[in-house]
């Protein structure tokens with residue numbers, strides 16, 4: 001990716017060197033989102049007269065009114081106007097919020113949409129960083145990186161609980177509309193998948209391959225987003241890959257995809273099977289929304305999320321699991337995924353698909369809601385399947401959840417052994 005140096009009027013240094021910087025809780029002056037408070041980020045395409053170029057508005061308390069160590073709600077709304085702008089580009093531009101904010105020394109951003117999580121470090125606060133400065137960074141970066149599609153940008157940053165609650169509704173509607181545009185598109189209906197190598201700045205050998213039925217593991221790059229991104233920046237991180245000859249229809253392996261991945265992973269990854277997590281699964285960088293892990297005793301798999309800090313039946317928390325399978329390596333039996341991949345009809349089909357899911361946090365069940373029930377019905381598991389999946393209220397070890405699975409006659413118990 002080409003990084004342009006632009007002069008941004010903020011009291012901290014901005015540059016890709018700070019991208020990998022983490023800010024621990026004890027070093028945070030204030031934090032937002034990440035399940036601790038309501039948060040969202042939204043990029044919207046607007047009409048010319050709706051956008052006042054360069055305008056930054058903060059609704060709610062500024063950083064001076066936030067005590068050290070506090071948690072506040074946060075909404076970031078980026079309104080853009082451009083003659084060449086398209087609605088399809090919104091999601092692509094929205095993902096850039098993550099990168100632009102992480103460029104700031106003393107700033108940390110993870111996840112996306114209404115899951116996003118930001119920390120402002122004590123060092124940034126001491127340097128005089130203000131909430132408003134988030135807007136300065138975003139405006140400068142959008143205008144310098146996307147001059148061909150963005151003519152005007154304004155940013156509204158909301159730290160007031162009631163206004164965040166009100167505006168998040170709009171954001172959730174937008175996210176749903178974007179996801180709906182993907183419905184009906186299947187892996188078979190297209191010849192071209194897209195690569196995403198945005199995360200190579202963190203994980204140099206990592207290549208995501210995004211297909212219509214498999215969102216990028218960060219949850220922020222769908223096939224349509226990758227396609228739009230390629231239209232905006234043809235030489236950028238999202239390249240079309242003509243799948244070519246299918247060498248394994250069950251496990252999901254394609255000649256051209258593998259050649260692309262090998263060439264773009266510094267020649268470290270030779271084969272990726274799209275439809276299984278047990279043999280040559282896709283690599284995981286570090287920004288997966290969720291991680292799947294095999295549970296041998298239950299003959300199934302569990303999933304835990306970044307938001308779930310508790311123990312899981314794999315014997316590991318999310319962060320311990322992230323240490324096992326992150327960094328751009330293939331770890332059979334473990335895989336980072338986007339939350340929405342769970343409801344895909346291409347969810348590890350070679351391993352038995354959705355019927356393998358035996359445990360997930362309650363919050364994830366609620367988050368997926370009706371989509372999970374619909375997916376279970378589509379897979380012939382019945383709407384009741386969701387009630388057969390254990391969660392932390394049932395137990396957090398394999399021994400604790402097995403009797404529950406037996407009592408509910410969970411289908412995984414009757415399937416072929418996973419390994």
Ligand code: SF4
Pocket residue numbers: 196197198199200207208210216217218219220221285287288
């Ligand atoms: Fe792209 Fe994958 Fe990183 Fe998401 S996780 S930004 S899809 S490389």
Ligand code: ZN
Pocket residue numbers: 199202218285286287288
């Ligand atoms: Zn990543």
